[in-house]
Amino acid sequence: MQALDLSELEERFDIRAEDRNGVIVSIPAEQLLVREHADRLLQAYAPLIRARGVEVAATYFSGWYGSICIAMQYMVSHYDHVLDLSLANVTVQLYPNDRYYHFSFKIGEPRIMRLDGYEREEWRKSVLETLYRDNVRPLIEALSSSASINAGQLWGQIVTEMYRQVDSWLIDASDDSLKRRISSDFRFLTHSLDADVFGRKKNPFDMKLRTVENPFKPGCQTYIKAACCLAYRTDDPEDNGHKYCYTCPRLSVQEREAYKALIVDSQEHRA
Incomplete structure (x- = not known):
């Protein structure tokens, strides 16, 4: 496989090595596990999206943080190595973008976890379990507590976009081998990761999403x-x-x- 392209991660997922211009809030992601800092982020973000409660800021931010999950899934399927996206290596940055506000994720050290020396299935399991059990789950639970909102609702913000992105990767895949790898890795995420990795009774990605006609794209x-x-x-x-x-x-x-x-x-x- 090709070498990991950091510029691609920046373009696709706003994961970058440098600060975004105009950052108004910057918090090391690991600090968000502490109630004080989670409160500070949600209380700063809520008025910017005209939210009538910090629980809205929690759902919106969870959707943005889903970029970390989707980026990891993308790297697992498209490369034989992944960037360290642990809470300890990511800083969350809020910045204005036209009339809206977006989140960017600044990487501390560009540490790479390679497939070398591992069976691919073993490596994939280790990478995804570590991401969700040690990083995403604690953050979701911290946000849930801070905003007094069910963690399942926060997981749901990540799930939908993951399904959309995987669909687009399958469409854009350059060959059948890549398509099979994307599909296999997605099946592993949705059906093989244990529920306790997520701190839930059921794997939140293991669901059948319903579809409806897209009024903005007739026929889709x-x-x-x-x-x-x-x-x-x-x-x-x-x-x-x-x-x-x-x-x-x-x-x-x-x-x-x-x-x-x-x-x-x-x-x-x-x-």
């Missing part, structure tokens, strides 16, 4: 989210009159159809 499907992101608990100055996202699992079939009709109508008026 999109996933219904694994969990509500709480966007309805933000004060959106461009409120479209709907409390929930089109792909929110809380919407009934009838509500989603009505929402789709409004989206299609608005798209036709813009054309």
